[in-house]
Amino acid sequence: MTDLQWADLSNQAIAAAGVVYFLALIAYFAEWSSLRQVDRARAAARSSSYAGAGSVAVATGPERPAVEEPRTDRVAMFGRLALLLTGIACAVHFVALVGRGMSADPNRVPWSNMYEFTISGTFVVALIFLLVQRRWGLSWLGPVVTGFVLTLLMVSVIWLYDSTGPLPEALNSPWLVIHVVSAVLATGAFTIGGMTSAVYLLKRRRAGKPDTGVWARVPSLERLDLVSYRIHAFAFPIWTFAVLITGPIWAHQAWSSYWSWDPKEVWAFITWVVYAAYLHARTTAGWKGRNAAILALVGTATLWFNFIGINYFSTTSQHSYAGAVPAISTVAPATTTVGG
Amino acid sequence: MTATETRPTTPAPDPGRRSGELGVLETLRFAWRQLTSMRTALVLLLLLALAAVPGSLIPQERVDSLKAGQWKEAHETLTPIYEKLGLFNVYGSPWFAAIYILLVISLVGCIVPRTLVYARGMRAQPPRAPRHLTRLPAHTAYVSHEAPDVVLARARAVLGRHHRLRADAGDGTVSAERGYLREVGNLLFHLAVLVVLLGFALGSLFGYKGGVILVTGTPWSNTLTQYDDFVPGSLFDPTRLNPFTFTVDDFDIQWLQSGPRAGQARGFNAKLEYAEGAGADQGAEKDYDLRVNHPLSIGDTDLFLIGHGYAPVITVRDGEGNVVYSDPTVFLPQGPDFFSFGVVKAQDAQPTGIGLEGFLYPTYANVDGNPVNLNGDDLNPVVSMKVYTGDLNMDTAQSVYVLDKSKADTVPGQPGLDTLRIDLSPGQTVDLPNGLGSVSFDGMESWQRIQISQTPGKWIALIGVISALLGLMGSLFIRSRRLWVRVTPTDHGSLVEVAGLDRSGGADTDDVVSKLVARLQPPPDDRPEDT
Numbered sequence: 001m002t003d004l005q006w007a008d009l010s011n012q013a014i015a016a017a018g019v020v021y022f023l024a025l026i027a028y029f030a031e032w033s034s035l036r037q038v039d040r041a042r043a044a045a046r047s048s049s050y051a052g053a054g055s056v057a058v059a060t061g062p063e064r065p066a067v068e069e070p071r072t073d074r075v076a077m078f079g080r081l082a083l084l085l086t087g088i089a090c091a092v093h094f095v096a097l098v099g100r101g102m103s104a105d106p107n108r109v110p111w112s113n114m115y116e117f118t119i120s121g122t123f124v125v126a127l128i129f130l131l132v133q134r135r136w137g138l139s140w141l142g143p144v145v146t147g148f149v150l151t152l153l154m155v156s157v158i159w160l161y162d163s164t165g166p167l168p169e170a171l172n173s174p175w176l177v178i179h180v181v182s183a184v185l186a187t188g189a190f191t192i193g194g195m196t197s198a199v200y201l202l203k204r205r206r207a208g209k210p211d212t213g214v215w216a217r218v219p220s221l222e223r224l225d226l227v228s229y230r231i232h233a234f235a236f237p238i239w240t241f242a243v244l245i246t247g248p249i250w251a252h253q254a255w256s257s258y259w260s261w262d263p264k265e266v267w268a269f270i271t272w273v274v275y276a277a278y279l280h281a282r283t284t285a286g287w288k289g290r291n292a293a294i295l296a297l298v299g300t301a302t303l304w305f306n307f308i309g310i311n312y313f314s315t316t317s318q319h320s321y322a323g324a325v326p327a328i329s330t331v332a333p334a335t336t337t338v339g340g
Numbered sequence: 341m342t343a344t345e346t347r348p349t350t351p352a353p354d355p356g357r358r359s360g361e362l363g364v365l366e367t368l369r370f371a372w373r374q375l376t377s378m379r380t381a382l383v384l385l386l387l388l389a390l391a392a393v394p395g396s397l398i399p400q401e402r403v404d405s406l407k408a409g410q411w412k413e414a415h416e417t418l419t420p421i422y423e424k425l426g427l428f429n430v431y432g433s434p435w436f437a438a439i440y441i442l443l444v445i446s447l448v449g450c451i452v453p454r455t456l457v458y459a460r461g462m463r464a465q466p467p468r469a470p471r472h473l474t475r476l477p478a479h480t481a482y483v484s485h486e487a488p489d490v491v492l493a494r495a496r497a498v499l500g501r502h503h504r505l506r507a508d509a510g511d512g513t514v515s516a517e518r519g520y521l522r523e524v525g526n527l528l529f530h531l532a533v534l535v536v537l538l539g540f541a542l543g544s545l546f547g548y549k550g551g552v553i554l555v556t557g558t559p560w561s562n563t564l565t566q567y568d569d570f571v572p573g574s575l576f577d578p579t580r581l582n583p584f585t586f587t588v589d590d591f592d593i594q595w596l597q598s599g600p601r602a603g604q605a606r607g608f609n610a611k612l613e614y615a616e617g618a619g620a621d622q623g624a625e626k627d628y629d630l631r632v633n634h635p636l637s638i639g640d641t642d643l644f645l646i647g648h649g650y651a652p653v654i655t656v657r658d659g660e661g662n663v664v665y666s667d668p669t670v671f672l673p674q675g676p677d678f679f680s681f682g683v684v685k686a687q688d689a690q691p692t693g694i695g696l697e698g699f700l701y702p703t704y705a706n707v708d709g710n711p712v713n714l715n716g717d718d719l720n721p722v723v724s725m726k727v728y729t730g731d732l733n734m735d736t737a738q739s740v741y742v743l744d745k746s747k748a749d750t751v752p753g754q755p756g757l758d759t760l761r762i763d764l765s766p767g768q769t770v771d772l773p774n775g776l777g778s779v780s781f782d783g784m785e786s787w788q789r790i791q792i793s794q795t796p797g798k799w800i801a802l803i804g805v806i807s808a809l810l811g812l813m814g815s816l817f818i819r820s821r822r823l824w825v826r827v828t829p830t831d832h833g834s835l836v837e838v839a840g841l842d843r844s845g846g847a848d849t850d851d852v853v854s855k856l857v858a859r860l861q862p863p864p865d866d867r868p869e870d871t
Binding site (some may be wrong): 283 | 396402403431642646801809812848
């Protein structure tokens, strides 16, 4: 295949992935609406077993009471369908990334501009969700994940799209793979953690109300808090590695200074500090639970602002990989003077 | 710190005194307690994050002085206010320093006592089982048909593998604890943060960063006067400059000839010839290919290729026929196609000074009467410059890349232009009107911008940040918990109570307890023992 064909394949695959994510989102909504109907049918026999009391005795176990209504089959069917569609979309998404890398001459990793960073980041969000949803019981997060990925894919296609080019010289380094993989991985995980923290806050606001419909699927507050913590605890060292180890090493090689307060560096640092504060808050009296979850959301906001937003606020960033940027810096010092 | 807070947040009240009355010592102690409390550390962390924001939105003098200068010119009212607040140098400002110094004090005040506590507790036995195991957050109980001794022996065997057991637990209980290294990780992380700060401080106090633009072939030696720009740390000592000399012998660029980025540069290679030492101690000449992402280290000094461009060789002869200017002239690229801007200053020309200001088209083309640059490669270079005469205001300090036209005169030229414009291809010479002289474009050279810096403490910072990561992983992933098993004899066997306490704040203790219960069951005869 020629480079142009690979590029076309990549663009078409992104569009196709977007459509399938959208179908998955619809399937998740169908699952939700079926849940509501199940709920109505079951209103009389409401069980209090998932009320989420503080200490769950181990002996009782978390078994769901069996509900005989045929509606539950619909819920399960739509749930499986949605998961399957998300999986397919993620696979097509991967094809788009491969096509993007193959369309460049010479072939390269698809991480050289904002469009490519964004489609890679969203892919990792979807992939992490698929990998951990069974293990950590996160399937209820599906609509949030697919909605998020779909939105960002649209943003990237509409506003960030850039044709394939060879790797700019400054990016042409093995550190690109190490630095970007770790940064994107941490970004994906933090994003999922932000979602569970948001759901935690929403569920908390409902305190006392019976868990109907979708809310019956969402685990207890304690469980949500625990899952959020674990995701953040997974992502934080990776972020530390990306931002405070590989970033500075590479910056030292390429830009001659391991830390130069470049806007992207500043916001990566801010994000790091906010997540450090989140981990602190979880063990500080008066900050547990709600405030910690708010901090996690602040962290997600700074993370994505750093990912996309800062490029539009600051023009001094050496990380702004817009199409028309010189391969290496061409700015000469203004301080140079001749004696008079 | 990430472990559970143990210290009380307020001092115990003294009954003998009215509230609000504190002695000097107590006030200090109160202030110390407040400063080193987790809550304060948290607030300081958030303040640090907040304080870092303006520096990313307002151009910083030490990051990009050109942008900062332009911003100041564009915002006349805000600039004095911002300057007072130090907003053009946020990361060197006193208020930013205040936050991180407070944070460091808070950190030290937190880790020192905790290290002492840890040192004492390191060899401690797991605590005795609480009287009421059912009051712990994760607990369960079951009835076994086995004798209490059998269950206890199995509990010791099962727990002893990965836990420290209390030696004198006695009275039908097993106390087990694991995860002692978690706190080590935690302390290591916080200590390592201090090490990173130390390394960073060394770099910014004793290091320097300088740059020079060199036309290919120009020899350069590492002395202060040779730098175009030089930003030393506040404690930098010029005698620490490594003596060396280098010359860029040749500069290669690969140009993209196809695809959407056609005409842009891709690979750069500055062939460097360098020698360490100076004068009589000069070492042997060595070669190095200086490329982006491929710096050269000489002693403690690192050399980086960070920019390049064209330097057309321009010769100016004055009205009397004397050569008053003949140099490769550095033109600054305006974009990725190397359409570049440059000036020539020949103040000493007779009868009057000559100034030239204009652009270089590396690959010039005339498209529908408009001059266009097609490529970054110098396939058809043309310089197009406007001519000024008279006083170029050279008595004031000014950038070599800017022509001061405030006192200069114009030369009548083509219709529609304020002054005469001359267009030259290599080898061409144009006579200026009114007997001013002539200008020749003799050929093309290239220039490289080399960044030269010393960053002492960078290895300290790197070791610090790697230790911080290791400590962080220890403090996040080592599970710290206590488990207790109490066995009470009953008529038909034993009542077994199991309880667990998670000390890491991220574990599913219910799960741990139920798994322990499963492993305490007697091995069934019909299948092999399940580990």
